[in-house]
Amino acid sequence: MVRIIDVAKKANVSTATVSRVLSKPNTVTEETTEKVLQVIKELNYQPNALARQLRTLETKTILVIVPDITNSFFSKVLRGIESVAVINGYQVLLGDTGNDLERENGYLNILLQKKADGMVLLTARMKSKNIEEMALKYPVVLACEYIEGSAIPTVSINNISGAQKATEYLVKLGHKRIGFISGPLDGVIGQDRLKGFYQTMARYNLTIESVLVQEGNFFYESGFNIMNQFLDLNHPPTAVFAANDEMAFGAINAISSKGLSVPHDISVVGFDDIKFSSIFKPALTTISQPAFEMGTMAMKLLIKLMNKEEIERHQYLMEDQLIIRDSCSTHIS
Missing domain, CATH: 3.40.50.2300 (Response regulator)
Known part of the structure; x- marks a missing residue:
């Protein structure tokens, strides 16, 4: 099994430098980064995710709670979330509630147990007080639904x-x-x-x-x-x-x-x-509804929250559109 020290030796750098290339590449020169990445590729080095989690207190996992994954609308929102998550090094953990309020509440334990860094809620049927309290402690974004008067970042249509x-x-x-x-x-x-x-x-x-x-x-x-x-x-x-x-x-x-x-x-x-x-x-x-775009926006907001960056506004309304096809006709009284 290839260790981080093996990468460091072959690249002629310290193990700390290898670690920075993997976690904070902007703190390492471009030349050194390229050299380390090349060695990682040659040796097929697989970073120890658990060790990284213990060091950084990050899981690089986000939780998405969906009311009904069989509904293709939510599948499309989820694809939008995942497209941004993957680019930013996050994996998505899906919680499908099946429109069951008890299961919806149960998924919150994943955050409480620190098994995820943040959460996107595509449903908000649980008590708003519970969601608000969770959002005070952890990064939380609402997509599709909203809570009246809440400061939780929300992406939806009108x-x-x-x-x-x-x-x-x-x-x-x-x-x-x-x-x-x-x-x-x-x-x-x-x-x-x-x-x-x-x-x-x-x-x-x-x-x-x-x-x-x-x-x-x-x-x-x-x-x-x-x-x-x-x-x-x-x-x-x-x-x-x-x-x-x-x-x-x-x-x-x-x-x-x-x-x-x-x-x-x-x-x-x-x-x-x-x-x-x-x-x-x-x-x-x-x-x-722009389902995919709602998902991408929700994930971008969550990443900002997880990075403790400032969010410009807390409610993002996306544009909906009437699509006219064949299921309606003129009615003459």
């Missing part, structure tokens, strides 16, 4: 205005009887998208029937089941806004199962613009 765009699009197509399938209302994303829907309907003086607003869980099955409830009404909606794409797919398939078509009989809008939205039949009109 979900209220995104929902307003989607609802307004349907209204301008002539739809008045619009159903809404929300996300879980114990989370800020579900609440904000519902709020955007209500605000737009009110702005256009359109009646909202309580039976046409139902709470889903962001899974395909809830979109399918709730859409069936809408279709069983004496007067089904002429359009439906589902608070994420998976529920929109469920709604479209429920409509098809009744022998109706989208968009000829009922228009459907989703939210997130996951990859499958463009190849689903009919291609889904939806609100696009």
Whole structure:
């Protein structure tokens, strides 16, 4: 097994210099750095990560807590996080909560046990007090969700205005009887998208029937089941806004199962613009989020926190966009 002293001898430098090349290359001359790296390559030297951790109190690992890794939106955010993490020498430890609050809280122990240097939360359903207390002790960044009035660095879109765009699009197509399938209302994303829907309907003086607003869980099955409830009404909606794409797919398939078509009989809008939205039949009109870019920004902020660098502002709002495809059509009363 090749040791650091072997590298130092062959490169004719001290072991401290080899260590600095590996951990703080900016403190070593370019010539010496190149010489040491060449020897490391020749000898195939593998630095002892555990020894480095004991010296620096760093794990070079970051924890990412995801509500549902099967949702391709979060997978894309995670890829953004990982792209920045790898370049900066960090590995990503993934905690998939499966939308389980107890599991979400349990993952915090990884930070408490100092098995990670920082954390990116893609969900914030646990008590805000717990997250705030954790952020006082460890580097923490929120992505996708936020905590009202919190100083924790946050990367998200404006979900209220995104929902307003989607609802307004349907209204301008002539739809008045619009159903809404929300996300879980114990989370800020579900609440904000519902709020955007209500605000737009009110702005256009359109009646909202309580039976046409139902709470889903962001899974395909809830979109399918709730859409069936809408279709069983004496007067089904002429359009439906589902608070994420998976529920929109469920709604479209429920409509098809009744022998109706989208968009000829009922228009459907989703939210997130996951990859499958463009190849689903009919291609889904939806609100696009810059998921990958949200991930890269969140990781850059976390690195700044871990390096104790100053952060210019604490809330970063990314731009969302209405993507018009084939799932909506004009409605004539």
